[in-house]
Amino acid sequence: MANMRTIVLDVEGMTCANCAQTVERALAAAPGVVKASVNVLSKTAHVTLATSDANVDALIAAVQHAGYGARVAAARAADKEMADRRATKLRLLRTTGIGVLLFGSWLLSNLDLIPWDIARILIVIATALAAVPIAWRAAKSLQHRRLSADVLVAIAVVAALSVGEFFAAGEVAFILLLGSQLEDYTARRARRSLGSLLSLVPPLARVRRGEKEEEIPAEDVRVGDLVVVRAGERVPVDGVVRSGAASLNQAAVTGESMPVDKAAGDEVFVGSLAETGALVVEATRVGADTTLARIARVVEQAQQERAPIQRALDRFSGWLVPVMLAPAALVFIVTHDVTRAITVLIVACPCALILATPVAVMAAIARAARAGVLIKGGQHLEAAARLNTIVFDKTGTLTYGQPEVAHVHRFDEHTESELVEMAAVAEKMSAHPVARAILRKADTLGMPPPQDPTTFAAHLGRGVTAEHEGQKLVVGQKELLADHEVKLSDKLRAHVDEHHGEGHTIVVVAHDGKVCGTICVADTVRVRADDAIKELRTLGIENIVMLTGDNRRVAMRIGNALGVDEVKAEVLPEQKAEYIESLKRRSGRNNGVAMVGDGVNDAPALAVADVGIAMGVTGTDIAHEAADIALMADDLSKIAFAVSLSRQALRVIKRGLWFALVYNVVMVTAAATGHLHMIGGAIAHQASSIVVILNAMRLLRHR
Secondary structure: OOOOOOEEEEEEEEEEEOHHHHHHHHOOOOOOEEEEEEOOOEEEEEEEEEEOOOOOHHHHHHHHHHHOOOEEOOOHHHHHHHHHHHHHHHHHHHHHHHHHHHHHHHHHOOOOOOOOHHHHHHHHHHHHHHHHHHHHHHHHHHOOOOOOOOHHHHHHHHHHOOOOHHHHHHHHHHHHHHHHHHHHHHHHHHHHHHHHHHOOOOOHHHHHHEEEEEEEEEEHHHOOOOOEEEEEOOOOOEEEEEEEEEEEOHHHHHHOOOOEEEEOOEEHHHHOOEEEEEEEEEEEEEEEHHHHHHHHHHHHHHHOOOOHHHHHHHHHHHHHHHHOHHHHHHHHHOOHHHHHHHHHHHHOOOHHHHHHHHHHHHHHHHHHHHHOOOEOOOHHHHOOOEEEEEEEHHHHHHHHEOOOOOOOOOOOOOOOHHHHHHHHHHOOOOOOOHHHHHHHHHHHHHOOOOOOOOOEEEEEEOOEEEEEEEEEEEOHHHHHHHHHHOOHHHHHHHHHHHHOOOOOOOEEEEEOOOEEEEEEEEEEEEEOHHHHHHHHHHHHOOOOEEOOOOOHHHHHHHHOOOOOOOOEOOHHHHHHHHHHHHHHHHOEEEOOOEEEOOOOOOOOHHOOOOOOEOOOOOOOOOOOOOOEEEOOOOOOOHHHHHHOOOOOOOHHHHHHHHHHHHHHHHHHHHHHOOOOHHHHHHHHHHHHHHHHHHHHHHHHHHO
């Protein structure tokens, strides 16, 4: 299936979940379609085709046959946004014209400025203009033997016209038309939150060609081009810094609040803002391959994936609309009042009930993306809300994954800097991770690069010996020093044994046969890792576990420092997955287990967890295959943010559903008893949808 490809279509005319289901079925039945997913809010369809040369025109024809419009989505976000704005303006002009014609005719008639017969004709024309799109979609639904919300509205308008309620029929059609535009506007705000990410890509890039610099469109930059970025400008590509230095604000990509210093050899991401300095960047990923473009694709696809609660509602809505005909028919039979029955039809449409979940999911996923958290679908958002156990990998997740100098201990008159300098000279020729840690420490202390030793010898697993300026240096384990006749005091032995017991690597530094001090090297805990765990406990996460293949002594030191509930050490990758399975059985069906790892050797555990969270995947695959949530930066506090956002989203969904259900019952009762007129019913119907949408949009401001 290597030839499979996905086509994105912009679909016009959808107003409810039934519309989306109709389009989805039509696309699924088209030749060569493997899978079709339609989002009523984003007005898009993602269609997976079996072959790369499948007929796209057949897909568009299938959508049109179902009663809707379709076109291949614009390749560039800017083009799509421009087309969206143009269509919005046209719809607004049309709606305004219909409103002026409808209400102007009624007003002029009431002021006796035109005869009622002429006003009635104008009102009927305005009603027809407002109702034609609704009637067209209703006819297509009936053609496919489906009852949709459009069918109910069309029946209501026709029934109102048949009993002489011309102005009321026009008002109902106009209010529903205006309401759908308000719904589109609020939904576009959620889409714009994501789209604004792509707007961070500057339209022009300054490319260095030989000795000259020229400005070209950002989409024309090619891999290997040298791009110049100065203070106040945004990086137009993903790339590697070749020269210069700058402080970059990467908040749009990684969600990091503080600027990051970049110099030669560092990776930079499109959309980052250079606050100070200047850089020459070699482009490594351009256009659709850049980090922001890939984020947008992942999030857009995620919004197509329905949460379990949404899938249940979609099934529910399939028979809910036909059921709504029953109360209207019953009211007419009992009261013989056509107006009441029409009003019941209008308010009974369950639009708010159907919109509550997808709008909240869309808003939550867009908000998460802006914070540097990619949630791959509504089902993972819902699962994250139910977590009560979180399992962390140690190396590369809770710790930095490379040894660093933890502290330096002096045993004679030498200063800390002198100790590090001696060790750096001795270790300069070594490729051992401990040697690299000592050299990084020397650099951190502002020392110049150490000189080359006169002689050098590495002793596997024990340390190094070297000569420099006639002095003999021995740097390594105490056994190596004993072999070179360096006297070890009882105090030194106790010091070394104490730190070995804590899981540290202790390097003893000796100079001309005398111990000068020790350097403690360890895999250090990430900054704010303890705060991140405290935040999770504040959210009510009951069980926090550290799972690692490292030895138990080191694992216990890290686990105790962070205050986790359980430490599971010396575990192989396949055993990690088995352990996650056992935790899931212990937690029960209503509680979830998350696994947080680096997305490589933790892949089996990430895959079997209820929620797999991959750390720091910026610049590689945006969402690791095995993970459900991907953090764009190695910031553990984002996990608490994701859990908090997911729980808030689930609360918003449930509140929206309860509000819509109770509201519909109350409005149907009011309409059936004659306490709600047709116009009020149309207003009430749209008000419920707008309230539910605006409530869900609050998730875009979640902190």
